[in-house]
Amino acid sequence: MAVLNLRSLAGGRILRGSQPFGMDTAATAAFLERHGIQAVVDLRSAYERAIVPWQLANGAVELVENPLDPRTASAGLQSIHTAEDLGELYLGWVRARPDWVAESLRPAAQGKRTLIHCSLGKDRTGVVSALALLATGADRAAVVADYAASTAALPTMLETMSAAWRLAVPEVPEEAFSPSLMLLQSPEAAMEYFLDRFGHEFGDAADYLRVAGLSGSELDGLRRS
Template sequence: MAVLNLRSLPGGRILRGSQPFGMDTVATAAFLELHGIQTVVDLRSGYERTIVPWQLTNGAVELVENPLDPRIASAGLESIHTAEDLGELYVGWVRARPDWVAESLRPAAQGKRTLIHCSLGKDRTGVVSALALLATGTDRAAVVADYSASTAALPAMLETMAAAWRLAVPEIPEDAFSPSLMLLQSPQAAMEYFLGVFGHEFGSAADYLHDAGLTGAELDGLRRS
């Protein structure tokens, strides 16, 4: 198995992807070496990490556990029915936890080749990646395209994730990982909605990240990533 939905952001210092499906310590070490990863930023909750843990040897890389419960600042994940609902979920995260966004990007801003991931690598990872791209001057169309690129990887990932969760939580509903659920999709309209509201409320991503705690030097480092 592997880290799925894996790709680099422009500049190559930031990799984005899924959780490490079915990787033992040997496979994990080989993956990290292959991609030159110095820091892993894990955005999952502690409970998620127990189901699909990282199998890291001591000192292999820096592991930054920077969790965000996806239910934060939302009316409940079961209320996500449209692309706009999904985009509003993302808006709630950046309103509630600017510190979380900044800490997710700090290792890359300090010059480390960094893997940023959550479970599927599309929602929490997608929001952090979008702000990283905006802060480095990427145009909105390219940000939307990067987000929606997860669509092709989702069917295989959902099957793999469903198998892992059913092994750990046998009582999980059969349709919990149905690709028909909006929460498990990555439509362009969701990111377009998020970017529109973000720009209206916060202005530039660089200003948002500075207010969230990244220094000027770190923002310069992020632009060079």
């Protein structure tokens, strides 16, 4: 298996993708070497990491565990029915945890080729990626297109993730991974909504990241990536 939904941004300094599905130590080492990865930022909770763990040799790369529970600042994931609900979920994260966004980008801002991922590489990863793109000068259309690009990978990822979860947690119902759930989609409208409200509330992404904790030199490093 592999890291799925994988693509680069910010000049190639940042890779975004899914969790490492079915990779043993040898496959993991080969993947990291092939992509020149120096740091991995894992946005999953400890519970998620236990189901699909990284098989890293000691000292292979810097592993930054920077978890965000998807339920953070949310009335409940069961309430996500529309693209606007999904965009509002993302806004809740950046309102509640600006420190989490900054720490997700710090290794790349310090010059390391960094893989940033959550479970599917679409929501938590999508939010961090959107702000990285904005802070490095990407236009709105590019940010929306990058987010929506996860759509093509979702069928394979959902099938693979469903199998992993059913093995580890048999009581999880199969419908929990249904592609019909808005929570498991990546519609352009969700990112459009997020960008509209983010701009209204926070203005410039670089200013947001500065207030969140990235230094001026780190922001410069992110822009150089």
